[in-house]
Amino acid sequence: MKLLNEIIEFNEQFVAEKKYEEYITTKFPNKHMVILTCMDTRLLELLPKALNLGNGDVKIVKDAGALITHPFGSVMRSILVAIYELQAEEVLVIGHYDCGMGGLKADPIIEKMKDRGIKQETIDTLSYSGIDVKNWLKGFDNVTDSVSHSVNVIRKHPLIPKNVAVHGLVIDPTTGKLDLVENGYELTE
Numbered sequence: 001m002k003l004l005n006e007i008i009e010f011n012e013q014f015v016a017e018k019k020y021e022e023y024i025t026t027k028f029p030n031k032h033m034v035i036l037t038c039m040d041t042r043l044l045e046l047l048p049k050a051l052n053l054g055n056g057d058v059k060i061v062k063d064a065g066a067l068i069t070h071p072f073g074s075v076m077r078s079i080l081v082a083i084y085e086l087q088a089e090e091v092l093v094i095g096h097y098d099c100g101m102g103g104l105k106a107d108p109i110i111e112k113m114k115d116r117g118i119k120q121e122t123i124d125t126l127s128y129s130g131i132d133v134k135n136w137l138k139g140f141d142n143v144t145d146s147v148s149h150s151v152n153v154i155r156k157h158p159l160i161p162k163n164v165a166v167h168g169l170v171i172d173p174t175t176g177k178l179d180l181v182e183n184g185y186e187l188t189e
Helices: 003-016 019-023 043-050 074-084 106-115 120-128 133-137 143-155
Strands: 033-037 059-062 090-096 165-171 178-182
Touching (some): 033 074, 143 165
Parallel strands (some): 033 059, 033 090, 090 165
């Protein structure tokens, strides 16, 4: 059976048995917080448990490496929507140790793209169009520096209110232990 078929079959039973009822909440985060974190599979359940979060407590934005690569991209837009439309008053950027974006180089990814049928001409066209594919695909060297970078992009964004605390943390993907990188309360007005 294909994975999608398994998902749909499970979902039909989930809905029929009304298992959704324990997850009913509003679209507004109970703790008035938005979290930017990595898409790493190890964090799916660990991160909320390590932070004592339940369904409906926070908005979670997931992006490879919890890295904001463009101040006017979709990650930043999601954070702004959480603040202005969904009552978030604080932002947490949570990176993690042993991140796949750590030390990631673009060339091996580009080679894998080619192996899967993407032509060099397509990559060249993107480059000629002003998209620096190699820079866009590269990771970071140090997770703490990367978290500080994302915190600073958010904190210095012209559309972020000065009274929004933006914090930075790094989580251990095995134990859930948090290390504080940036305490946003120290810089809010």
